[in-house]
Amino acid sequence: MRIVIAEDSAVVRAGLAEILADSGHEVLAAVGNAAGLLAAVNEHHPDAAVVDVRMPPGYTDEGLRAAISIRRDHPETGVLMFSQYIETRYTADLLGAASGGGAAGVGYLLKDRVADVEEFVEALSRVAAGGTALDPEVVTQLLAASRHTDGLGTLTAREREVLALMAEGRSNGAIAGTLFVSERAVEKHVANIFSKLGLAPSDADHRRVLAVLRYLGS
Amino acid sequence: MPMTEQPSAPQLTGGISHSASSESVARAQPLAMRILVRPSVYRHPRAWGSVCSVAGLWVFVLGIILCSNRFWWGAALIAVGALELWIAYRLLVAPLPERVRELERSRAHVVDDSAARLRRIERDLHDGAQAQMVAVAMKLGLATKKLSAMAGRTGQTDLDRVLELVVAAHRGAKEAIAELRDLARGIHPPVLDQGLSTALTSLAASSEVPVELMVDMPDRPSAAIETIAYFCAAELLANVAKHSGAQHARLEAVHVPGLLRVRVSDDGTGGARVEARGGLAGLAERVKTVDGRLQVSSPPGGPTVIVAELPSHA
Numbered sequence: 001m002r003i004v005i006a007e008d009s010a011v012v013r014a015g016l017a018e019i020l021a022d023s024g025h026e027v028l029a030a031v032g033n034a035a036g037l038l039a040a041v042n043e044h045h046p047d048a049a050v051v052d053v054r055m056p057p058g059y060t061d062e063g064l065r066a067a068i069s070i071r072r073d074h075p076e077t078g079v080l081m082f083s084q085y086i087e088t089r090y091t092a093d094l095l096g097a098a099s100g101g102g103a104a105g106v107g108y109l110l111k112d113r114v115a116d117v118e119e120f121v122e123a124l125s126r127v128a129a130g131g132t133a134l135d136p137e138v139v140t141q142l143l144a145a146s147r148h149t150d151g152l153g154t155l156t157a158r159e160r161e162v163l164a165l166m167a168e169g170r171s172n173g174a175i176a177g178t179l180f181v182s183e184r185a186v187e188k189h190v191a192n193i194f195s196k197l198g199l200a201p202s203d204a205d206h207r208r209v210l211a212v213l214r215y216l217g218s
Numbered sequence: 219m220p221m222t223e224q225p226s227a228p229q230l231t232g233g234i235s236h237s238a239s240s241e242s243v244a245r246a247q248p249l250a251m252r253i254l255v256r257p258s259v260y261r262h263p264r265a266w267g268s269v270c271s272v273a274g275l276w277v278f279v280l281g282i283i284l285c286s287n288r289f290w291w292g293a294a295l296i297a298v299g300a301l302e303l304w305i306a307y308r309l310l311v312a313p314l315p316e317r318v319r320e321l322e323r324s325r326a327h328v329v330d331d332s333a334a335r336l337r338r339i340e341r342d343l344h345d346g347a348q349a350q351m352v353a354v355a356m357k358l359g360l361a362t363k364k365l366s367a368m369a370g371r372t373g374q375t376d377l378d379r380v381l382e383l384v385v386a387a388h389r390g391a392k393e394a395i396a397e398l399r400d401l402a403r404g405i406h407p408p409v410l411d412q413g414l415s416t417a418l419t420s421l422a423a424s425s426e427v428p429v430e431l432m433v434d435m436p437d438r439p440s441a442a443i444e445t446i447a448y449f450c451a452a453e454l455l456a457n458v459a460k461h462s463g464a465q466h467a468r469l470e471a472v473h474v475p476g477l478l479r480v481r482v483s484d485d486g487t488g489g490a491r492v493e494a495r496g497g498l499a500g501l502a503e504r505v506k507t508v509d510g511r512l513q514v515s516s517p518p519g520g521p522t523v524i525v526a527e528l529p530s531h532a
Contacts, residue, residue: 015353059341115355116359
C-alpha cells in the first residue's frame with residue numbers, strides 16, 4: 001500500500017511510519033497538519049491516508065474536515081481517522097461523507113488500536129480496499145444510539161456479537177476467527193440478522209457493512 | 219544525668235521560642251496598647267472599623283449606665299459612642315456593595331482562569347504523556363510481533379520469557395493509555411472546544427438510555443460556564459442510566475441573553491434526592507460557584523426533572 005500519514009505528534013508520526021514501513025508498506029509522506037495532508041494527497045494520490053482528528057492550528061476537528069474533503073475529491077484514497085477519543089458526532093459526519101460519496105473507504109479508530117500492529121495494518125488495508133474499519137467503541141455507541149431498538153431486540157446475544165463485528169467492518173472469516181466459530185456458522189448468523197432487521201442480503205463485505213451502518217444510523 | 223539537663227533545653231532553642239512567647243504577650247495586651255505597638259496595621263480602614271465598633275459599643279453602654287444612675291455627664295459618652303459606631307458603620311458596612319462587586323469580578327476571573335488552566339492541562343496531557351504512551355505502545359506492539367515470529371522459529375525458552383515480558387508491557391501501556399484518556403476527559407472534554415451544542419450532541423448520542431436532544435443556543439456562553447453545563451448534563455444523564463430505570467430521557471439546553479438553562483428529564487422511577495456527599499449535591503455546589511442554581515423535582519414514581527440554571531458568564 002502507498003500511504004500518507006497526518007499526525008501532529010512527532011513521536012507518534014515516527015512510530016506509525018516505522019510500523020507501516022516494517023509491514024512492507026510505502027509511506028509517501030508524513031505531515032503534521034491538515035493543509036500538509038491535503039497537499040500530500042493531491043501530489044501522491046495514495047491508497048490510504050492515516051489521519052489524526054485533532055491537529056493544528058485549532059486542535060479540534062481539522063483532521064475530520066480534511067478526511068471528508070479527501071473522500072469527496074479523491075474517492076480512490078481510503079481514509080483511516082484515529083484519535084484519543086471517540087466522538088459520536090465525528091462518526092456521523094464521517095459515515096455521512098462515506099455514504100454520500102457512494103463508497104465506503106473510511107475508518108475511525110482509537111489511538112490504542114494502533115498499538116496492535118497487525119490489527120491496525122489489517123484495518124488500514126480494509127479501508128484502502130474500499131472497506132470500513134470502525135473501532136468497537138464506535139460500534140457500541142452506534143448500537144446504543146440506534147433508534148431501532150425493537151429490531152435489535154429480536155437478535156440473539158450471538159447475533160448481536162456478529163452484528164457488532166460486522167459493523168466494525170470485519171469479513172466473515174475475521175468474525176469467525178474472533179468468535180472461535182466456523183465461517184459457515186457466521187454466514188448463518190449474518191443471514192438471520194439481515195432477515196430479522198429486514199435488510200436486503202448482500203454478499204460483498206463493504207456493501208453489507210454500509211447496509212448495517214445505515215440501519216443503525218437512520 | 220540527662221534528666222537534669224532537660225529543664226535547660228527550652229532556653230537553648232533561642233529565637234523560635236522567644237518570638238513565640240512575644241507573640242502571646244502581644245495577644246494578651248489591651249487593645250489600646252496593641253494600637254500603640256502596631257500603629258501601621260491599625261491604619262487599615264477595616265481594622266479601624268473593628269476598633270471603633272468595639273470601643274463605641276462599650277462607651278455607649280457605659281454612658282447609658284451612667285445616665286441611668288443620674289450621672290448626666292454620661293450623655294457625652296453616649297454621644298462619643300454613637301459617633302464611634304457611626305464611624306464603624308461607614309468603614310465596615312457602607313463599602314459592602316462595592317466589595318460584593320469586587321468579589322464577583324475576582325471570582326469570575328478565578329473561574330475563567332481555572333477553566334483555561336484545566337484546558338491547558340488536558341492539551342499538555344494530549345501532546346505529552348498521551349502521545350508518548352501511544353508511541354511506546356506502538357513500539358512494544360512492533361516488538362511483540364517481531365519476537366513472536368522469532369520465538370516461533372527458534373523455540374528458545376529465554377525468548378519465550380522475553381516475549382511474555384514484552385506482551386505484558388504492551389498490555390500495561392495500553393491500559394495506561396485508556397486510564398490517561400479517562401483522566402484527560404474528566405479534566406476537560408476536548409469536544410467542548412467546538413462549543414457546548416456539539417459537545418451535548420456527542421454526549422446525548424453516547425448515552426445508554428435514548429436521549430432526545432433540544433439545543434437552542436444562538437450564541438455561546440463563556441468557556442467556564444460551558445464546562446459546568448457540560449459536566450452537569452453528563453452527570454445527570456449518567457444518573458438517568460444508572461438509577462432511574464428510564465426508557466427515554468430528554469436533554470434541553472437553552473441560552474437566552476444572560477442565562478443558560480440545562481434541563482434533563484426522564485420517564486424513570488423518580489426518587490432522586492440531593493443528599494450530602496451525593497452526586498446531585500456535588501453538582502449543586504458546582505453550579506453555586508457561579509451563582510447558578512439546581513432545581514430537582516423527582517417524586518416517587520417519577521418523572522424526574524432536573525434543571526440547572528447558570529449565568530452566561532461566571
